[in-house]
Amino acid sequence: MALRSRSGTPRAELSTLSESELLVRAREHPVPRHVAIIMDGNGRWATRRGLPRVAGHREGVKAARAAVRAGTEIGLDYLTLYAFSTENWSRPEDEVSMLMSLLEEAIYRELPDLMARNVRLRVIGRPGGVPLPIRRGIDRVVEATRDNTGLTLVMAFNYGGRDELLEAVRALAVRVQAGELAPAAISEADVSAALYTRDIPDPDLLIRTSGEMRVSNFLLWQIAYTELWITPTLWPDFGARDLYRALVDFQGRTRRFGGV
Numbered sequence: 001m002a003l004r005s006r007s008g009t010p011r012a013e014l015s016t017l018s019e020s021e022l023l024v025r026a027r028e029h030p031v032p033r034h035v036a037i038i039m040d041g042n043g044r045w046a047t048r049r050g051l052p053r054v055a056g057h058r059e060g061v062k063a064a065r066a067a068v069r070a071g072t073e074i075g076l077d078y079l080t081l082y083a084f085s086t087e088n089w090s091r092p093e094d095e096v097s098m099l100m101s102l103l104e105e106a107i108y109r110e111l112p113d114l115m116a117r118n119v120r121l122r123v124i125g126r127p128g129g130v131p132l133p134i135r136r137g138i139d140r141v142v143e144a145t146r147d148n149t150g151l152t153l154v155m156a157f158n159y160g161g162r163d164e165l166l167e168a169v170r171a172l173a174v175r176v177q178a179g180e181l182a183p184a185a186i187s188e189a190d191v192s193a194a195l196y197t198r199d200i201p202d203p204d205l206l207i208r209t210s211g212e213m214r215v216s217n218f219l220l221w222q223i224a225y226t227e228l229w230i231t232p233t234l235w236p237d238f239g240a241r242d243l244y245r246a247l248v249d250f251q252g253r254t255r256r257f258g259g260v
């Protein structure tokens with residue numbers, strides 16, 4: 001028997017529904033609080049068109065804007081976008097610097113729209129290592145949107161899951177050394193509270209575009225029981241319709257958390 005989503009639509013048929021039909025379906029059931037996305041495939045998108053990789057990153061920014069709009073439309077509480085990893089520094093210098101300025105420029109340009117949509121920007125990742133003017137530019141937008149109460153857009157920028165865990169281990173070790181915490185008393189809650197995401201619920205759904213079957217050092221602790229949705233669509237081609245489709249698919253799943 002074909003797998004069915006809770007609304008009764010066979011999963012294969014979801015691919016034939018339009019954006020507005022999918023939005024209606026997604027609204028029939030509770031939406032996940034937190035969706036995280038590994039936005040992958042910008043380079044391939046550009047290469048397939050004979051364009052420089054940076055052209056793919058520019059298109060990727062447009063897809064990110066569309067995802068934020070769709071996220072506000074459907075009422076997510078948190079949308080986390082993986083924008084730049086601690087490993088992405090190993091790319092050619094010109095690609096890295098273009099990516100940095102593209103991201104800063106995009107965030108600043110989006111400020112009026114973020115305000116209009118009541119979106120609050122948060123950044124997770126290592127602040128050190130990011131060029132100062134870029135950090136300041138992003139911080140200004142974080143500051144300007146801090147009292148917004150709608151969607152929280154979490155940008156993972158210079159983010160690495162292992163790096164985040166290392167920082168947490170160091171912070172806990174300092175507390176142990178100071179005699180504040182006994183090693184045997186360290187709990188999962190203590191570890192969670194030492195991460196960048198301390199006040200953010202774990203993602204319910206993790207989306208990865210471009211078909212790669214890996215997590216690439218993203219939210220390693222937080223995705224322990226996150227549902228996965230991987231699509232071959234390259235990030236610049238990902239739109240609101242794809243997000244709603246992932247949500248409807250998610251709504252048809254049973255999460256078990258190790259139980260029966």
Ligand code: IPE
Pocket residue numbers: 039040041042043044045060083084085088099210235
């Ligand atoms: C994702 O696209 C954007 C970033 C990692 C910053 P890629 O640049 O990784 O594109 P591919 O994977 O090479 O196609």
Ligand code: IPE
Pocket residue numbers: 038039040041082083084085088212214216
């Ligand atoms: C993951 O994509 C990082 C971001 C989307 C920022 P990558 O393209 O860097 O991941 P790998 O190299 O394919 O694992």
Ligand code: MG
Pocket residue numbers: 040041042
């Ligand atoms: Mg990639």
